[in-house]
Amino acid sequence: MSVERNITKVVSPPEGAAGARTVLHFIGNLGGGGAETMMRNLVTHFVHRGWRQIVVAMRVKCWPQELAELQACGVVVHGLEMDGLLRRGTLTALTGIMKTERPDVVQTWMHHADLVGGVCAWFAGVPKIVWGIHCREVVSNPGDSRLRMAIFEQMLKACSRRLPSKIVSCSDVALDDHVKLGFPRERMRWIPNGIDSQRFRPDAVSRAQQRAGWGIPTEAAVVGFVGRFHEMKQVGVFLRAAEILLQEMSAAHVVLCGGVAEDLSGAEREALARMDLSRVHFVPFRSDPQCLYPALDVFSLSSRTEAFPMTVLEAMACGIPCVTTDVGDCARIIGQTGATVPVGNAEALAAAWLGLLAESSEAKQARRTKTRERILSEFSIERAATAYLRLYEEVVQSI
Known part of the structure; x- marks a missing residue:
């Protein structure tokens, strides 16, 4: 051989x-x-x-x-x-x-x-x-x-x-x-x-380009997920939370990077079918995720298990606050810059998103700065x- x-x-x-x-x-x-x-x-x-x-x-x-x-x-x-x-x-x-x-x-x-x-x-x-x-x-x-x-x-x-x-x-x-x-x-x-904080950093140009490519308005609220569509990631929980978000915020959008709709399970497709699909965007796996994160307002993981997810570090280095399930070292990574919620609780996940998205422009910018600074100092x-x-x-x- x-x-x-x-x-x-x-x-x-x-x-x-x-x-x-x-x-x-x-x-x-x-x-x-x-x-x-x-x-x-x-x-x-x-x-x-x-x-x-x-x-x-x-x-x-x-x-x-x-x-x-x-x-x-x-x-x-x-x-x-x-x-x-x-x-x-x-x-x-x-x-x-x-x-x-x-x-x-x-x-x-x-x-x-x-x-x-x-x-x-x-x-x-x-x-x-x-x-x-x-x-x-x-x-x-x-x-x-x-x-x-x-x-x-x-x-x-x-x-x-x-x-x-x-x-x-x-x-x-x-x-x-x-x-x-x-x-x-x-x-x-x-x-x-x-994380390489020079590669992953706030980028206004990438933010505008990615949103334009996805057909998302500049001022829209965007929550995103990056990862495999694997059972451990509990994408169905993310979609149920997304359903709540889109009902509560008429201008909100969600982005899922790492798979296509055909990769979803039957139950996940049912949840997807109840949503306004013009505001749900599936993006195939990317080799340049540093260009994707800046387009988000909140990054989220709904996993049932994680150890020390790199995607959270990447998003935070780009100044994007994170909401994850309380698994692995997620709470230690995020600190006071975002939030963690119980595993499997789509309602709590959506509520945490809505809380961050409802902040004033000044509060959002302060949180973004604090989020990146945490990565620079600790990770x-x-x-x-x-x-x-x-x-x-x-x-x-x-x-």
Whole structure:
């Protein structure tokens, strides 16, 4: 079975890379979710700080823009282009890459990559392994049976005490959840996600362009959602809240980015059918979300579970106040800049939206400023990168 290697050719190493330590990251995809975004953000910052970076992903070709971004920073990328983490070809190829690259640290991203990457690193003779947790629960893949997932959870729990030197959780709540599951508390470290505040920032030009493209008036109130149409996101709750909003505010609009109406369940389509569809806008997945958030007045998540959602950081960095369900670390992220509501409560979600939208122009601007300032002070990518590099040094220097 063929393995594509060095898809990204490094013409010359980054300045200061001679003799630098090397981190190899193993992840399923280059894009599509919060963990993937965080990985790319960190990798580019690590390179600028003199650490050599290697990324191994199961799939690379379907993420050309993300690959190009890594290439521009001089990152080595190996694309396995295989389906199935537990296939022999995957294990053999990944182990071979690790033996060839000889990294100082292997950083894995999310449960399946944690287990597979950790095992392969052990066989490759790389003892310094850092796992990465980015959700509160072990998420199943399509087609996985309950028995298969139960076995996988037990394998994760057992290996968590033997394979990784450290286990990073982006969420404090998720860290506690995994300790309860059986993960070793003494190996775990909370490092919150960080955001590139230069890329995600208030942008009046993007705000006007996006609204014009969607056919939304300049002065309309707009509430938006960005994410996969996955069961965990509870899009139906968002739509029920949107129904209330559109009834209460005749000039309001809602935007859902990440899917199309055909992706909705039957019940969700029924809720959609009751609304004025001229004020409901579906936007396919975007690789430039920094251009989308400024067009909103409120960003919202209706999820039943989250760890430390990157979309909330992105929206807040653009100065957009957020209303989410009270899950994961959302309340810690938002602070006093927005609101959290109980899971599954569409009425409370809509009420929180209406409360923010009813504020005066002066109050709205003050809230926008406060929202962005919170990201700059607490959740910058620079702060997160520093924490990761300190951890890697600690791991490398440990016996």
